[in-house]
Amino acid sequence: MREKKNLHIQVIVLLVGTGLMMIKFGAWWISNSNAILTDAAESIVNVVAAALGVYALYLSSLPRDKNHPYGHGKAEFLSAGVEGSLVLTAGVIMIVKSVYGFTEERELGAIDYGLYIVIFAGVVNLVMGLILKKRGKKVNSLALESSGNHLLSDVYSTIGLVAGLILLYFFPYTWIDNALAILFGGIIAFSGLKIVRKSVAGIMDEVDEQLINELVRHLNKHRKPEWIDIHNFRVVKYGPKLHIDSHLTLPYYFDVERMHDEVEQVNKVVNDFAGEKVEMFIHVDPCIEEACAYCLMEDCPVRKHALKEKIDWNYSNVIKNQKHAYQKS
Incomplete structure (x- = not known):
C-alpha cells in the first residue's frame, strides 16, 4: 500500500514536471534569455529524473524473489545516481553555453513575461518539493527524497534567478544574462553532485x-x-x-x-x-x-x-x- 502511494506521487510529479518544462521553454522563447534557458534545460532533467523515479519505485515495490532475496530496493539508489548525473551534466552544459554567449551578439526579448512564468513554475516546484521531501523522509525513500531535494534546489535557484531577471529587466545587457546563467548553472551542477554522492553512499552501504x-x-x-x-x-x-x-x-x-x-x-x-x-x-x-x-x-x-x-x-x-x-x- 505504501509503495503504491509513493508510485502515485512520483507519477503526478512526472506529469506536472512535463507541463512545467513546456511552459519554461515558452518563457525562454519569448525572452531569448540564457538565464531562463538554464532553468528550462533543467526541466528536461526533472522530467527524465521523474520518469526514472517512477521506474525505480516500481522496481523497489516488487516482492523479494529467489534472484533478489533482499528485494529490489537498491534500484532507488541507482535511479538517484542517474538523476544526479543528469543534473550535474545539465549544469555544466549551461555554464559552457553561457561562456560562449559572451562571444555572440543577440537581443533580449520580453523579460517581464518570462519573469512571470519563472515565478509561477517556482511556486509549483516549491509545493511539490516539500511534499516529496516530507514523504521521502517519512517512508525512508531515497527516490522520493532526492526528487524533493532536486525540486527544492530548483526553487532556491529560481529565487536568485527572479532577482537576476528583475535586474535584467531594468538593465537589459546580455553579459548580465550570461553571468546569471553561469551562476545558476554552477548551483545546478553542485546540487547534482550532492545527489550522486548520496546515491553512491547508499550503493556502498555507507553507515547512516x-x-x-x-x-x-x-x-x-x-x-x-x-x-x-x-x-x-x-x-x-x-x-x-x-x-x-x-x-x-x-x-x-x-x-x-x-x-x-x-x-x-x-x-x-x-x-x-x-x-x-x-x-x-x-x-x-x-x-x-x-x-x-x-x-x-x-x-x-x-x-x-x-x-x-x-x-x-x-x-x-x-x-x-x-x-x-x-x-x-
Whole structure:
C-alpha cells in the first residue's frame, strides 16, 4: 500500500514536471534569455529524473524473489545516481553555453513575461518539493527524497534567478544574462553532485549515523534488564526497507525458547520504530562474568558481582564487534 502511494506521487510529479518544462521553454522563447534557458534545460532533467523515479519505485515495490532475496530496493539508489548525473551534466552544459554567449551578439526579448512564468513554475516546484521531501523522509525513500531535494534546489535557484531577471529587466545587457546563467548553472551542477554522492553512499552501504543513533535511542528507551548489551549493530538500506544485523547478549542460562522470545521482543521494538516489518538477523551471545558489572537483572540467580554501572547504548558502543565493558575509574 505504501509503495503504491509513493508510485502515485512520483507519477503526478512526472506529469506536472512535463507541463512545467513546456511552459519554461515558452518563457525562454519569448525572452531569448540564457538565464531562463538554464532553468528550462533543467526541466528536461526533472522530467527524465521523474520518469526514472517512477521506474525505480516500481522496481523497489516488487516482492523479494529467489534472484533478489533482499528485494529490489537498491534500484532507488541507482535511479538517484542517474538523476544526479543528469543534473550535474545539465549544469555544466549551461555554464559552457553561457561562456560562449559572451562571444555572440543577440537581443533580449520580453523579460517581464518570462519573469512571470519563472515565478509561477517556482511556486509549483516549491509545493511539490516539500511534499516529496516530507514523504521521502517519512517512508525512508531515497527516490522520493532526492526528487524533493532536486525540486527544492530548483526553487532556491529560481529565487536568485527572479532577482537576476528583475535586474535584467531594468538593465537589459546580455553579459548580465550570461553571468546569471553561469551562476545558476554552477548551483545546478553542485546540487547534482550532492545527489550522486548520496546515491553512491547508499550503493556502498555507507553507515547512516543519524539513523543508527535514532534507532539505538529507541532501543535504549525500551530495553529490558535481560538485554545485557547489543553490539556489532549494522543497518543496511534497500531503498525504503531496512536490513539489520546485530549481536544480543543474554543470560547464559536461558534456554533456546526463552532466547527466541527475547529476540522477538527486540524485533518488535525495532519494527515499532520503523513503522513496518524490518528484516533483522540477531546472533545471541551468552553473558560472561565481566558483564555482571553492568547487568541490570536484579534477580539474576548466578550473579558473581554487584552492579557497578548502567551502560547506556549509543552509536559508539553498539557498532563495535565486542561486548560492552565496565570502565574502572
